Amino acid sequence: MTLTEEFLVSKARQISRELGEPDWLREMRERSARLFFKLDMPEHARHVKVDFESLEYFSPAEKAEKLEELPQEIRETLEALGIPEEEMEMLAGMQVQVDSSIVYQTFSDQLKSLGVIAMPIDRAIREHEDLVRSYFARLAGPEENKILALHYALWAGGTFIYVPEGVEVPFPISALFVMRSLPVAQADHTIVVAEEGAKVHYIEGCSAPSYIREALHYGVTEVWAYPGAEVRITTMQNWANHVINLPTKRGVAMSRAKIEWVESLMGSKHTAVRPVIHLRGEGSSARNVGLSFVKGEERHDAGVVIRHLAPNTKSQVISKSVAKDRGSTNFYGKVEIVQGAKGSSGFVQCDSLLLSPEASSETIPALRSDEIDSELGHEAYVGKVAEDKLFYLMSRGLSEEEAITMIVLGFFEPVVRDIPFEYANEIKKLIELSIKGM
Amino acid sequence: MLRLEGLRVRVEDREILKGADLEVQRGQVHLIIGPNGSGKSTLALAVAGHPAYEVVGGRIFFEGEDITSLPPDERARRGLFLAFQNPVEIEGLNMADYLAKLIEKRTGEKPLTPLREHVVEFVMEKLGPYLEALGFNEGFLDREINVGFSGGEKKKFEILQMFALRPKLAILDEPDSGVDVDSLNVIGRLLDRAVQEGITLLLITHTGGLYRHLKVDRVHVMYDGRIVASGGGDLFERIQESGFEVVMR
Numbered sequence: 001m002t003l004t005e006e007f008l009v010s011k012a013r014q015i016s017r018e019l020g021e022p023d024w025l026r027e028m029r030e031r032s033a034r035l036f037f038k039l040d041m042p043e044h045a046r047h048v049k050v051d052f053e054s055l056e057y058f059s060p061a062e063k064a065e066k067l068e069e070l071p072q073e074i075r076e077t078l079e080a081l082g083i084p085e086e087e088m089e090m091l092a093g094m095q096v097q098v099d100s101s102i103v104y105q106t107f108s109d110q111l112k113s114l115g116v117i118a119m120p121i122d123r124a125i126r127e128h129e130d131l132v133r134s135y136f137a138r139l140a141g142p143e144e145n146k147i148l149a150l151h152y153a154l155w156a157g158g159t160f161i162y163v164p165e166g167v168e169v170p171f172p173i174s175a176l177f178v179m180r181s182l183p184v185a186q187a188d189h190t191i192v193v194a195e196e197g198a199k200v201h202y203i204e205g206c207s208a209p210s211y212i213r214e215a216l217h218y219g220v221t222e223v224w225a226y227p228g229a230e231v232r233i234t235t236m237q238n239w240a241n242h243v244i245n246l247p248t249k250r251g252v253a254m255s256r257a258k259i260e261w262v263e264s265l266m267g268s269k270h271t272a273v274r275p276v277i278h279l280r281g282e283g284s285s286a287r288n289v290g291l292s293f294v295k296g297e298e299r300h301d302a303g304v305v306i307r308h309l310a311p312n313t314k315s316q317v318i319s320k321s322v323a324k325d326r327g328s329t330n331f332y333g334k335v336e337i338v339q340g341a342k343g344s345s346g347f348v349q350c351d352s353l354l355l356s357p358e359a360s361s362e363t364i365p366a367l368r369s370d371e372i373d374s375e376l377g378h379e380a381y382v383g384k385v386a387e388d389k390l391f392y393l394m395s396r397g398l399s400e401e402e403a404i405t406m407i408v409l410g411f412f413e414p415v416v417r418d419i420p421f422e423y424a425n426e427i428k429k430l431i432e433l434s435i436k437g438m
Numbered sequence: 439m440l441r442l443e444g445l446r447v448r449v450e451d452r453e454i455l456k457g458a459d460l461e462v463q464r465g466q467v468h469l470i471i472g473p474n475g476s477g478k479s480t481l482a483l484a485v486a487g488h489p490a491y492e493v494v495g496g497r498i499f500f501e502g503e504d505i506t507s508l509p510p511d512e513r514a515r516r517g518l519f520l521a522f523q524n525p526v527e528i529e530g531l532n533m534a535d536y537l538a539k540l541i542e543k544r545t546g547e548k549p550l551t552p553l554r555e556h557v558v559e560f561v562m563e564k565l566g567p568y569l570e571a572l573g574f575n576e577g578f579l580d581r582e583i584n585v586g587f588s589g590g591e592k593k594k595f596e597i598l599q600m601f602a603l604r605p606k607l608a609i610l611d612e613p614d615s616g617v618d619v620d621s622l623n624v625i626g627r628l629l630d631r632a633v634q635e636g637i638t639l640l641l642i643t644h645t646g647g648l649y650r651h652l653k654v655d656r657v658h659v660m661y662d663g664r665i666v667a668s669g670g671g672d673l674f675e676r677i678q679e680s681g682f683e684v685v686m687r
Contacts, residue, residue: 386526387489387490388526389526389528391486391487391488391489391510392522392525392526392528393528394487394509394510394511394514395486395487395488395510395511395513395514395519395520396511396514396519396540396543396599396603397511397514397515397540397543397544397603398511398539398543399511400509400511402539403511406528406531406536406539407528407531409530409531410528410529410530410531410582410583411529411530412530413529413530413531413532413582414530421553425552428552
């Protein structure tokens with residue numbers, strides 16, 4: 001197949017028609033489809049090779065009323081993200097997306113009575129069109145780069161969460177994304193809006209079973225935290241080693257608002273991600289915590305961009321990565337404090353652990369302050385598993401694998417601490433599995 | 439139980455052990471004393487199988503079998519234990535999780551779930567009396583391995599791990615150095631208990647502080663990479679009185 005402008009535009013129209021979208025969305029899709037051919041890859045993903053022509057861009061999946069109606073392999077993949085099926089049924093707010101479709105959803109009456117909107121975004125467009133429209137594509141637009149253009153042409157699925165003023169959502173809202181068809185491209189679009197003083201924790205889990213050959217994940221997440229709001233996003237990604245993962249993440253925090261982004265990234269052939277958070281209001285803060293594990297030939301180019309645009313803003317970035325085999329994990333931490341953002345401070349900490357001589361890791365800090373009354377700090381550490389630690393544990397009868405697993409889990413502990421128990425436990429199991437057979 | 443035959447060990451191109459011979463019988467308490475730098479710690483680490491301690495001559499027998507080329511975890515599984523003089527810190531590794539793993543290694547039993555409360559309950563059930571005897575409370579199990587421990591806490595935690603693993607032979611490398619009198623008494627009591635419970639002890643000591651806490655069967659003097667003298671309690675007394683020169687002549 002040759003990917004022509006004509007093909008992409010008609011694909012965009014087809015998706016829009018099947019989802020019954022309003023004109024403004026269809027027009028944005030068509031415009032984005034044309035932009036795809038004019039734009040370059042995002043700067044942080046210039047070196048990522050994507051075979052755009054081999055991918056299937058819209059793969060609707062069968063919907064289910066109950067989880068047990070979902071195909072076996074999907075249920076297994078969901079369980080592999082950490083939640084047993086019985087518990088999944090109990091979750092008050094959750095949805096499951098397979099390929100391009102939301103196949104399962106439950107959002108409790110309690111959420112409704114609080115005035116919270118939490119639903120698949122295509123449904124939100126039907127039921128709350130003006131609200132969705134006022135946030136859609138505001139923090140990341142199709143004209144920025146080739147991947148975003150493709151996203152806005154072909155996106156399907158994702159979550160829309162709106163928390164009204166002063167409402168604290170009493171439990172996390174979760175969404176699980178699974179890729180199944182081959183070869184698939186999944187482009188979910190998620191928007192989280194927390195009005196003044198609202199609090200919400202959104203957990204997204206993404207997975208693809210290991211038999212998947214070629215796949216591209218290029219979702220977009222846009223986060224709005226209004227004055228005094230607190231938004232926490234936990235992203236669990238466990239990709240098979242053929243998945244190319246190029247998500248776009250953007251957040252904006254108004255005065256005194258807090259955005260916390262916790263991300264666990266395991267696997268994928270190549271991930272390039274560069275979340276951007278703007279601290280727009282006085283006293284706002286951002287915390288970005290990431291864990292990354294690569295093995296085989298996998299490569300992660302992670303990073304974060306935080307811009308301090310108002311006085312007394314605070315940011316903290318913690319990145320912990322482990323590379324095994326010939327894996328490569330890199331982190332780009334950019335923190336900028338603009339002139340006038342007095343009393344602001346930013347701190348970046350990047351630690352990596354190499355489990356083999358061929359593994360590699362690079363940390364590129366880019367700290368810049370144009371304001372004298374501000375503070376920026378950076379700490380980086382690249383090391384290997386110390387022989388003395390390994391010997392200490394092995395002298396207690398632990399095998400080399402078990403000892404390395406313990407040291408690696410200990411290394412990740414400051415990040416895993418921030419992750420809900422079931423997910424953290426699953427991450428631990430995944431790491432154990434990944435270290436096996438060294 | 440443990441027999442060293444002409445053990446020669448090299449560390450970073452320097453030969454530290456120059457033909458050490460030693461025999462420790464089951465159920466006994468043996469003491470190795472000797473001046474600083476005589477090779478006592480090297481002997482302990484080499485017997486435990488530290489990869490940086492290269493055996494260039496001689497052999498190590500444990501329960502009649504040659505373990506000279508076995509990896510450290512295999513030696514431990516056969517019932518050998520080393521309490522380190524300077525235990526390493528392992529950041530982020532939780533005490534309860536770690537001790538539960540050691541107990542699982544020995545008994546095959548596991549906590550009900552990996553939830554912290556279940557792990558702590560499991561460890562307390564198996565090791566509660568030892569924790570108490572060592573002066574540790576449950577809060578101790580929330581800490582990270584050796585991170586921020588005082589000298590005495592480190593030594594006592596080594597002893598606790600010995601009881602978690604219940605080895606046949608425990609080599610203790612200066613369990614009495616850098617600890618206060620109270621801790622020394624506690625360690626002495628617990629080592630005596632270990633003997634009662636059938637653990638054979640090989641104690642390496644610079645100060646000899648633990649001598650009066652235990653019924654020592656045999657004393658070995660190490661000097662310049664060799665065991666230069668072995669004897670009973672009278673040998674220890676003579677050295678305490680007149681110094682190592684007594685046996686060097």
